Amino acid sequence: MTAAHICSDCAVRDRALCASLDDAELNALNTLGQRRTLQRGQALIWAGEESPVCANLISGVLKLSATTPDGREQVVGLLYPADFVGRPWANTADFTVTALGEAELCVFPRGPFERVLEDHVRMERLLLQRTLASLDEARARMLTLARLSAREKLAGFLLDLADRSHGCRATAFGPVTFDLPLTRGEMADVLGLTIETVSRQLSKLKAEGAINLMGARGITIRDRAKLEASSQ
Amino acid sequence: MTAAHICSDCAVRDRALCASLDDAELNALNTLGQRRTLQRGQALIWAGEESPVCANLISGVLKLSATTPDGREQVVGLLYPADFVGRPWANTADFTVTALGEAELCVFPRGPFERVLEDHVRMERLLLQRTLASLDEARARMLTLARLSAREKLAGFLLDLADRSHGCRATAFGPVTFDLPLTRGEMADVLGLTIETVSRQLSKLKAEGAINLMGARGITIRDRAKLEASSQ
DNA sequence: CGTATCATTGAAATTTTTCAAATCTTGTGG
């Protein structure tokens, strides 16, 4: 956790909520924000607890998760750099926020941040538009979770990750290779499956030539068309 | 579809988004709004199509649904009176909006409505807060859809409906009786199950004495504690 | 009152999970 960062140097200055602020406004916000680093597995917010912070994610990936009283878990959202973290105007958090890998955040105390939001219409509007988009995304994922088969879930998820990753490819339209940012267990939690089912479906997709697996994390999309056909 | 309605007579005047407007502002909005009635099964918005309207739901229940290309359906949200309908700032709709029973709406053309939102900070803030709440709800439902058993889904859903319904009860803490606002098929679409599974779980809950079924629609919560135990 | 729709129930099939055991990775300390 370090202080004294300058917003103009921020990697997500133009993509986070702050993009709606001019330099003067940004300075005001700057005094509120604190840089913070989370290690893999470390949580920022716990479901059921008071959540005194909001944040912008600067680097890394966070998961939002819910659990049943008896411990079944479901990841209900993934957050990427420039995404907004937290829930303004709610005293207790509904979901746990955890880092999947090392992550950097710009953290604000919730109350003062709410006041900034209320004083800056453009920022509030941007948050509204993002929230509407997140809601659409969450609803689309309800269809996935409830109605797709394990194979369809996996294929679709791999395509998502491939599109988001800046993986390398040998030729312009050749196979993409990248590292999975999640373990099998985390993928299972995202897709509403078990580790074993995830592993079996990956093995099957590999056997069919749609993908290639190298080590635990490496993956190559070898036949995107086949993966797309499997995803639907 | 009738015109010339007065907002002050509106059943949801104090609960819909309009609650954020004073009488003068409301008059301006009034000239934009059109009353419209939907019949059971009739759609207001189709997924994938341009959606030129937003609305406030005045009476009845609407479903928001998504479908896979091969026709599997999932209800991703239910809307009740005073809820906001539609998706400002999106050209095409992601979800289909259909009336479960007869429903009354106050419909606005989307563009002008967006301008009203942009000009009325309090209304925009109220929509933001509702959207944040809907997002929490959608995420909570992701846990339900992905991780609960058929019995748990049914029990939880019946408790929800019971709490929302103004069903009658013989004594203050006695059993509640009400009519299910959905068919078995619609419940299946909400819970991510098949009609047959819904029917079987209801029969089982009845056999165990947790509920009673009368005809296709009538239901009595006979042992709430047992239903709660089954829901988790 | 008949007909179309909705609901229930049974039996078989399918999918996914659970339980159990290897096997592979990865990071660490010798």
Next chain:
DNA sequence: CCACAAGATTTGAAAAATTTCAATGATACG
């Protein structure tokens, strides 16, 4: 640099849950 331990992944076999297919029964509406 290698061996090893801890954790992660894969794979198999059996069990469980849900779906699918099929038939029958109930309800409601014209």
